[in-house]
Amino acid sequence: MFARFCIWLCVLPLLLVSASAHAVPSRGFDVLHYEVALVPDIAHKRVTGEQTVRFRAEHALRAVTLDSGALKVTAALQGDRALAFAQDEAKVHITLAEPLARGDTASVTIRYHGQPPYGLEFAPERDEVYTIFSTSQWMPSVDAPDERATLALSVTLPAGLLAAGTGRALPVRTLPDGRIEHRWQLETPMPGYVYGFTAGRYHEATQQHGATGLRFLSRERSPGQLQRVFTATGAMLDFFAARAGLPYRGDYQQALVARTIGQEMAGLSLMSERYGQQLLEDPAQTALMAHEAAHQWWGNRVTCAGWEHFWLNEGMANFMTAAYLQQAQGEAAYQAQVTIWRTRLDALRAKGVDHALVYADWSAPTGDDRAVVYQKGAYVLHLLRGEMGEAAFWRGIRAYTQANDGRSVVTADFQRAMETAAGRSLQPFFAQWVYGVG
Ligand SMILES: [Zn+2]
Known part of the structure; x- marks a missing residue:
């Protein structure tokens, strides 16, 4: 799913x-x-x-x-x-x-x-x-x-x-x-x-999570069900805030609507009623919720300056989702995501359609082009985590996010922050995995 x-x-x-x-x-x-x-x-x-x-x-x-x-x-x-x-x-x-x-x-x-x-x-x-x-x-x-x-x-x-x-x-x-x-x-x-x-014509449920007001809306779910569907929200926001080095700002609302693949807006995420039903049946299926919540930092506050740097929004949101699952559900949940990304990348390569993460030709993106940004993008962040080590990697993520809060970014901004945290050039890594085909 x-x-x-x-x-x-x-x-x-x-x-x-x-x-x-x-x-x-x-x-x-x-x-x-x-x-x-x-x-x-x-x-x-x-x-x-x-x-x-x-x-x-x-x-x-x-x-x-x-x-x-x-x-x-x-x-x-x-x-x-x-x-x-x-x-x-x-x-x-x-x-x-x-x-x-x-x-x-x-x-x-x-x-x-x-x-x-x-x-x-x-x-x-x-x-x-x-x-x-x-x-x-x-x-x-x-x-x-x-x-x-x-x-x-x-x-x-x-x-x-x-x-x-x-x-x-x-x-x-x-x-x-x-x-x-x-x-x-x-x-x-x-x-x-x-x-x-x-x-x-929604039902509504609310929670207070620290300074953040949470509000959940749905036509099909009762207020009690909404509390169960969105029970992990506060923990997610706390996790991403810690990784970003920036507290969540304002209130956060999530609504289940008739049809959507999931969408982040400023302080408001939309998911489908069908996804809400899935979460009721299997509370572990929090990946989509987490992906949209991660966008509140990576995407909304730190935004790609042009769609050719879209992996900074989407690869990052997918990677952060896996990092959240790693904390909430354990190492196997993280590794399962890595396997999905790696498998998709292997399929892209076998098909001859793999390309650089920084990719200018978005006139008519295919599903494969999106997989490069979403899946390979997340996989490359996983590899960079291994390349840099835990402490330096997360220090770099925090520095990058804090320095660019409210700004539009290009990939060079990300590379610079990670290199500062690493204390060395990462040019060979970026040349291979970000600007090259890995
Ligand atoms: Zn997204």
Whole structure:
């Protein structure tokens, strides 16, 4: 079960980026903040939205371009002034009212609607709506993982639904027509692909784990069952915090939704109802939970700067999952994961499709390409652990994570931190296993 999950976990962003993600041209601006008001229509699988994006010009700027998926933009404004805009190839190009000089900030308001083909998932049979990765399918935004901004998110829904979103929950507002506006404030700048929410007719359970509030949601599981499904959450967060050298920040919510392969968002992870059932039947099947929890550090706080360094998110999350299992379930559980990775790598080699972990061509990633990032990536971290020894390896992981908290990283950042911890060059190892084919 874990093998299946770890092949497919979190792969959707790869489908959405251009082949030239390794050579992203300067956007010319830095997004500072998004303020989004969203009205999903669950029955008709539609969404209407209005958002204001605030940004700073990085050089003289006459226009901004945002990813906009399949959304139809109906208006762009600066204050009361209507702006010219055009949409093509899943982007919206907006001409500013006045050219900006380098360092100037401005805000643009965009009105839009659409029927997202993915990214915003509707399950009308459950009265449920939730996001999966492709944020620009429900709010015009920058998809690239090296763009971090704060977010104020509002989602207006019928009464009777519970919701969880990225950021600190603000009090809900009841509108005159009886609908409920759910609101969250994400005060730490984060990459857009970890923005999101889920809402449905959920049961709810909560726990307090030290300073961290835990909340679990599901339509199909009772509050008592939810406590059993997610019983290991606090221990997982403690384990990853110790390995990261960074305490968990804020509250952590996990929801079981209609269909997903597992997704990490900022302070919120989604898994499927089916996975919740599996955990009830076999409480040892915590790998997927652990993988998504590990992303709260490796992926969300320390984020690959471009998808060619995606192994820093996914290989790391898989490796950390195995390290957690090693502590929680024993050495055999860790070695079982290593065997899965090694077996997959052997299969890639036999098929002639193994390649470097740092891999630029993500225009149409195959299952084998994903296996390189997820499975071989984790295996290479296991090998590096052996190469460096326990103390130096974990010291390097802590230094790397602490130094890059809230930053976008490339593989050289990781290598540098590990070499400092090792007290020697690791270039031969990285040349062979990370930049070469091992
Ligand atoms: Zn993942």
